[in-house]
Structure formats: structure tokens, C-alpha cells
Amino acid sequence: MDFTFNESQKLFYDSVVKFAKKELCAHSVEREKKGEFFREGWDKCADFGLLALPVPKEYGGLGMDIFTCVLTMEGLGYACKDSGLLFAINSHVWTCIIPILHFGTEEQKKKYLPLMCKGKMIGGHAMTEPNAGSDAFSIRTTAVRQGDRYILNGTKIFISNAPIADLLIVFARSGTQKGFAGITAFIVEKETPGFSVGKPFEKMGLRTAPTGEVVLADCEVPAENRLGREGGGSALFHSEMEWERSCLFATHLGAMEAQLEACVKYAKQREQFGSAIGKFQAVSSMIADMKVRIELSKLILYKVAWMKSQGKRAPLESAIAKLYLSESFVQSSLDAIQIHGGYGYMAEFEIEKYLRDAVAGKIYSGTSEIQRNTIASWLGL
Ligand SMILES: Cc1cc2nc3c(=O)[nH]c(=O)nc-3n(C[C@H](O)[C@H](O)[C@H](O)COP(=O)(O)OP(=O)(O)OC[C@H]3O[C@@H](n4cnc5c(N)ncnc54)[C@H](O)[C@@H]3O)c2cc1C
Structure with missing residues (x-):
């Protein structure tokens, strides 16, 4: 194993640290007290390319290797005082962009990734439910296929970015199989009929990262928004x-x-x-x-x-x-x-x-x- 970073990785790290110190730290204490998401900072991060790190160039990303991704996040953690903003970025990139990139159809990648890389669409993922946390594969949210759509019903809790999200990857139980084999993932956009988000939770820390509850009440998700195969969640x-x-x-x-x-x-x-x-x-x-x-x-x-x-x-x-x-x-x-x-x-x-x-x-x-x-x-x- 060789953990030596090359010159361009080091230069990128330095530029990230400089950017974060200059653009992301001002007024972070006030935002923290109020629990306020830093939308302007988010947009600046998008312009810098920080939401696009692992995404191939053809989908609007920077096409960076995982080492550079890790080093970049390390630099942000070092230099950015708005830890909630970083948490929101992390949820967006690793729990929403990455699954779409690795499991999405070509249409899904083309539709969502460029907008998510630019920060124009904010994402997250929704697995946890009031009665299913650590035991994630005991979720009760159901997805029933009806023609060209799935009808989702259930409640998700503690969902990072939910109050500001344009789309979430929602995990639900489809078919008759129990446990992990019955879980399927869906890309659910916020305008989808039957999708609603509760008001943000007050948190002990990471206060500038909005966290909320998601309710799916006969939520009609087009079949083409299934992410991966049925049972592949x-x-x-x-x-x-x-x-x-x-x-x-x-x-x-x-x-x-x-x-x-x-x-x-x-x-x-x-x-x-x-x-x-x-x-x-x-x-x-x-x-x-x-x-x-x-x-x-x-x-x-x-x-x-x-x-x-x-x-x-x-x-x-x-x-x-x-x-x-x-x-x-x-x-x-x-x-x-x-x-x-x-x-x-x-x-x-x-x-x-x-x-x-x-x-x-x-x-x-x-x-x-x-x-x-x-x-x-x-x-x-
Ligand atoms: C800031 C924050 C952001 C989050 N963001 C998201 C998100 O974006 N999407 C999402 O889906 N979820 C999110 N979550 C939810 C998170 O994944 C769950 O809180 C976590 O998995 C634990 O589930 P729980 O809270 O229901 O606790 P429980 O599972 O009820 O656990 C309670 C306690 O029991 C222990 N325990 C449970 N089972 C076992 C076992 N088998 N062996 C030993 N100990 C056990 C736990 O370790 C814990 O100490 C977030 C949570 C937080 C705090």
C-alpha cells in the first residue's frame, strides 16, 4: 500500500483549505446558534466542485479518485468551521450521488447527477424509521407496484437534508420477501404526490445541517425511479x-x-x-x-x-x-x-x-x- 499523495492532490488539498477558511467560516457561530443552513456556502462549494468530486466528467463531475476525495474531505474538516454544512455535503455526495452513480440507469444518471454536482438539486437518503434504526432491514415502509408506478407508504426519521432536499433515496419493502432481500431503493423527488417533510429537529450538534422526518402517504413514485433492481436495496x-x-x-x-x-x-x-x-x-x-x-x-x-x-x-x-x-x-x-x-x-x-x-x-x-x-x-x- 502506498499512501503518498502526488503534487496535484497536495495542491488541490491546499486550495480546498484556503477556500474553506476564506469562504465558509464567517458567521458560523451565529448560524450554529440559530440552526441555520448556509445555502450561500453550499452554492460556493458547488461552484468550487466539492459536490462533484467522485462523479465522472461526463455527468458534470470532477472525476476524482477516492484518495483525493478522502484528502479533500479531510481538508474541509480541518478548515471549515461550519461542520453542519460539511455534514449536509457528505449526506448529499456519499448517500445520494454515489448510489445513483453506481446503481442508476443511464437516464437516471443524466437526469440527476449534473444538477446535483452543481448543487441545484440537494439529496440525501432515508432508511431509518421510528421502529427500525440499527435493525435497518426491519423497515416497514412498503412499496407496492401498480402499473407504471410504485405506491410507497411509511415514515422515515432523522433524515439528513430532508428539510432542504429536492430528492431522497428512499428504502422500502417490496414484494413478499422478509429481511434484507425484500428491500428496494427509490429516487423520490420532493414534488411527488404523497411526499411530505416535517419540521427540522433541534440537534445537540451539527446544528446547521437540517434533519427531518419524512412521511410517505400513498406516495406515487414512477417505476422508472426505482434505483437498482427489486430487492437490491x-x-x-x-x-x-x-x-x-x-x-x-x-x-x-x-x-x-x-x-x-x-x-x-x-x-x-x-x-x-x-x-x-x-x-x-x-x-x-x-x-x-x-x-x-x-x-x-x-x-x-x-x-x-x-x-x-x-x-x-x-x-x-x-x-x-x-x-x-x-x-x-x-x-x-x-x-x-x-x-x-x-x-x-x-x-x-x-x-x-x-x-x-x-x-x-x-x-x-x-x-x-x-x-x-x-x-x-x-x-x-
Ligand atoms: C445526526 C444524525 C443524522 C442521521 N441521518 C440519517 C439519514 O440521513 N438517513 C437515515 O436513514 N438515518 C439517519 N440517521 C439515523 C441513524 O442511522 C440511526 O439513529 C442509527 O442507525 C441508530 O438507530 P436508532 O436511533 O433507532 O437507535 P437504536 O437502533 O434503537 O439503538 C439504540 C441503542 O441500542 C443499541 N443497539 C441496537 N441494536 C443493537 C445490537 N444488535 N447490539 C448491540 N447494541 C445494539 C444501539 O447501538 C444504541 O446504543 C441519523 C442519525 C443522526 C443522529
Whole structure:
């Protein structure tokens, strides 16, 4: 495995960092307080090409390899203070664009991808239901074929981007097969009769990323909007999760790098007992552990990217990456607060925000417990 980035990848990373610092950070604290989505920032990201990274040029994308995608998300996580905006971008790209790209018909790709790359259509995906979270394949939303359409009925919950989405990939149960074999995916546009979205949830963190409930009441989806084959929804879901568990969590890696810089700077400046607090081993050890987490996170993320770049599946490795990165981010965020003492706990110093954002990472994309179950099952347990 070779994790050396070439010159053009490094240049792109630098330009992403510069762009994010200049264009995406202003007023992020105010937006966070209000829970306001940064539409202008979204449009700027689209103009920069950040919504189009993995999409081939023929569909309006940049045609980038997965390594460059991971590196770009890392740069955004490092430099962009609007973590909710990044979360919305992640949902759009990895859970909506990628499945359409990999499982869509030529017509679907031509219809949706150029508009999604330009940010003119916002996407997301809807699997979770009030009674089916970790046990995703126990969903109850039904899709019944009637002539040239499917009639969908059910409720989806905690859906990222739902309040701002133009289309969602909705997973539903079709036919008579139980469990994973009965799941089918559909592209559902917001104007579809019978489709409605509830008001956004108030969240602990990632507050600028709108999250909502989706109701499908006799929702009439044209048959041509089925994504993949009937019963193919679970394979599609697993495939997109591998992308999400690597590329989305690269933003966590970037955030941990920014967090580390802030902690090192503070530990050098802040004096107690006549000495910089970084000279106290209890403090420097916390910082050393933060660095270890970053380096190990990099290795496992880049390994997943390498496997996928070789055309290999990486279900075990992406579960390990997701688990390790999300738990590392929570621990490093706790340490960052501890290192900053009372200042770290006060919102105005923008250190506690990391923790509020990080906690969600242990839940979405499959909880930590579910990742451990996955890893154990690969070991034959
Ligand atoms: C910020 C955010 C964004 C999200 N975005 C989306 C989205 O865009 N689309 C979407 O479909 N969903 C989304 N979700 C939903 C998310 O995928 C679910 O919340 C998650 O899968 C857990 O499901 P649940 O909340 O129902 O918890 P539950 O499944 O009820 O789990 C509750 C607890 O029980 C544990 N548990 C459950 N089963 C087991 C088991 N077999 N072994 C061990 N422990 C177990 C869990 O780990 C957890 O600790 C989002 C969630 C959040 C927080």
C-alpha cells in the first residue's frame, strides 16, 4: 500500500483549505446558534466542485479518485468551521450521488447527477424509521407496484437534508420477501404526490445541517425511479455505507487535526504555577494521545481508500475506520475541553462544539455497537 499523495492532490488539498477558511467560516457561530443552513456556502462549494468530486466528467463531475476525495474531505474538516454544512455535503455526495452513480440507469444518471454536482438539486437518503434504526432491514415502509408506478407508504426519521432536499433515496419493502432481500431503493423527488417533510429537529450538534422526518402517504413514485433492481436495496445500502464510512469520517480526521493545533497552541501559551501547562506531563500526554489517534485514523482511512481504489470491497475495514474515527473524535474532543479548562467548556471559545458534533458520529452510519457486531461477525462470532 502506498499512501503518498502526488503534487496535484497536495495542491488541490491546499486550495480546498484556503477556500474553506476564506469562504465558509464567517458567521458560523451565529448560524450554529440559530440552526441555520448556509445555502450561500453550499452554492460556493458547488461552484468550487466539492459536490462533484467522485462523479465522472461526463455527468458534470470532477472525476476524482477516492484518495483525493478522502484528502479533500479531510481538508474541509480541518478548515471549515461550519461542520453542519460539511455534514449536509457528505449526506448529499456519499448517500445520494454515489448510489445513483453506481446503481442508476443511464437516464437516471443524466437526469440527476449534473444538477446535483452543481448543487441545484440537494439529496440525501432515508432508511431509518421510528421502529427500525440499527435493525435497518426491519423497515416497514412498503412499496407496492401498480402499473407504471410504485405506491410507497411509511415514515422515515432523522433524515439528513430532508428539510432542504429536492430528492431522497428512499428504502422500502417490496414484494413478499422478509429481511434484507425484500428491500428496494427509490429516487423520490420532493414534488411527488404523497411526499411530505416535517419540521427540522433541534440537534445537540451539527446544528446547521437540517434533519427531518419524512412521511410517505400513498406516495406515487414512477417505476422508472426505482434505483437498482427489486430487492437490491440492501446491497446498494451496504455499498454506500462503505463510501460514507470512509469519506464522511475524513472530515472528522480534519477536525481532529485542527483541534490538536488549538490544543498545542493553548498548552504552550497558558501558564499555571509559573509554567506553560504543556510542560505538565498530564497535559502533554493527553496531547500525545490526540496525535496517536490522528495518525491511526489516517492509516485506517487511507487503507479503506486504497482498497476501494483497487476495486476491492472493504466492509470490515470501513466498519473499523468508522468505529475508530468516531470514538477517537469523541475522546479527543473531551481531552480538548479538559486541556482548555473552564475556557474549553464555554461556548464562545468554540472548543466544546467539537464534542457536540462528535457524539453524533457514534450514532449515524451505524452505531458503535453495530460496528463492533459487524467486526465480530467477520471474525466468525
Ligand atoms: C445526526 C444524525 C443524522 C442521521 N441521518 C440519517 C439519514 O440521513 N438517513 C437515515 O436513514 N438515518 C439517519 N440517521 C439515523 C441513524 O442511522 C440511526 O439513529 C442509527 O442507525 C441508530 O438507530 P436508532 O436511533 O433507532 O437507535 P437504536 O437502533 O434503537 O439503538 C439504540 C441503542 O441500542 C443499541 N443497539 C441496537 N441494536 C443493537 C445490537 N444488535 N447490539 C448491540 N447494541 C445494539 C444501539 O447501538 C444504541 O446504543 C441519523 C442519525 C443522526 C443522529
